Amino acid sequence: MASDRSPAAIDYTIGWICSLADELVVAEAMLDERYSCPLQSPSDYNIYTVGRVATYNIVVACLPAGLYGTSSATRVAEQMQYTFPTLKFTLMVGIGGGAPSGDHDIRLGDVVVSQPVDGHGGVMHYRFGKIVDGRGFQCTGFLNKPPQMLLNVVEYLKSKHRLHESSLPRHLAHMIERHEKLRGIFEYQGQEHDRLFLAEYSHTSGKGHCDECDLAQTKSRPPRRNHDPVVHYGLIASGDVIMKDAVERNTVQQQYGILCFEMEAAGLMNGLDCLVIRGISDYSDSHKNDRWRPYAAAAAAAYAKELICSLPVQDAKRRITSQLSCDNSKMNPVKSASLDQHFQFTEGSVSPFSSPAVIDRRRALYAADRGLKLRRYQLRSEAKAPSIDPFT
Numbered sequence: 001m002a003s004d005r006s007p008a009a010i011d012y013t014i015g016w017i018c019s020l021a022d023e024l025v026v027a028e029a030m031l032d033e034r035y036s037c038p039l040q041s042p043s044d045y046n047i048y049t050v051g052r053v054a055t056y057n058i059v060v061a062c063l064p065a066g067l068y069g070t071s072s073a074t075r076v077a078e079q080m081q082y083t084f085p086t087l088k089f090t091l092m093v094g095i096g097g098g099a100p101s102g103d104h105d106i107r108l109g110d111v112v113v114s115q116p117v118d119g120h121g122g123v124m125h126y127r128f129g130k131i132v133d134g135r136g137f138q139c140t141g142f143l144n145k146p147p148q149m150l151l152n153v154v155e156y157l158k159s160k161h162r163l164h165e166s167s168l169p170r171h172l173a174h175m176i177e178r179h180e181k182l183r184g185i186f187e188y189q190g191q192e193h194d195r196l197f198l199a200e201y202s203h204t205s206g207k208g209h210c211d212e213c214d215l216a217q218t219k220s221r222p223p224r225r226n227h228d229p230v231v232h233y234g235l236i237a238s239g240d241v242i243m244k245d246a247v248e249r250n251t252v253q254q255q256y257g258i259l260c261f262e263m264e265a266a267g268l269m270n271g272l273d274c275l276v277i278r279g280i281s282d283y284s285d286s287h288k289n290d291r292w293r294p295y296a297a298a299a300a301a302a303y304a305k306e307l308i309c310s311l312p313v314q315d316a317k318r319r320i321t322s323q324l325s326c327d328n329s330k331m332n333p334v335k336s337a338s339l340d341q342h343f344q345f346t347e348g349s350v351s352p353f354s355s356p357a358v359i360d361r362r363r364a365l366y367a368a369d370r371g372l373k374l375r376r377y378q379l380r381s382e383a384k385a386p387s388i389d390p391f392t
Helices: 021-029 070-083 148-163 168-178 246-256 293-310 316-328 333-342 356-382
Strands: 014-018 033-035 048-053 056-062 089-098 111-114 123-125 129-132 136-139 231-238 258-262 274-282
Touching: 014 021, 014 070, 014 293, 021 048, 021 056, 021 089, 021 168, 021 293, 048 293, 056 070, 070 089, 089 293, 111 293, 148 231, 148 293, 168 293, 231 246, 231 274, 246 258, 258 274, 274 293
Parallel strands: 014 056, 014 089, 089 274, 111 231, 123 231, 231 258
Antiparallel strands: 033 048, 048 056, 089 258, 111 274, 129 136
């Protein structure tokens, strides 16, 4: 149930984007408190779930049904900024296909977090590049790295998990306790259903399971002492195609050190301050199926919650509130209430998280939107129309 104490749009500081219904379910389930969504910009067609995690107000949006890939993620992120202009950063949270190797024993249900590696910002657009004579395909271009604040928290969590127990199992258990309907399908699916087939062995039937596949073609791996998700940090490959070829998976992994594959993050990294969090639901091969998808989504959401809970408490909200109070004292009540909700933009509303490029982009968007709405209000006033809120 949504709280009656719902914040205004300017009070939301963290965006959370997902692409599938299962990912949206666990995002909502991880909220400590649900809120009613504030009024949206006319240019914003997203559907939001809003609430609180720890001391931070969170806005969650999902890609449209059936529309995946980098361009869909870009549109959702852009529209989110119209309604929620004071977001400090965005988390891309959901499932991905693992790329296990000798250096990274990635299992189903594990979590991969984007981190800068060897000149890459943490996400690589692996289908974007050039073919060089004698050297084959080479990725070109550069995607931005996550903001320093998030990288600081990531490093803190890495050290915390080595010394103490991870909070992921606790968040997952609490989610099931609060939402009984998620029991079973959104829980760990069992080591007996975690099969890594040899790269040369393809799926033998069109069915969505591997009951008819030859288990002698699986790779032998030592059992883990428990089934808690293991978190891996490194490079994530993003593109507009689904990776379902184990040989190609291994080729890309060996060339770039990829930990997992996904389809949306490349559309976000250069326009937002963003961190990508992926739960491993398959091994990017022909044996891909949906059995692990709900639990993998939940594991990624649990890491996102632990990260948010580890963020330092900032005084940005106090600065925004102070600025609003100062500005509103000079306005009439109708205009003051409208401005409160829609287009206050202060330096405090974009720091300390946002990069200069994101700040400039948001400032331009707000200036254009504000000018249009004020001009419309002026025209109505000149025509002696009744007093009308210019932001309706």
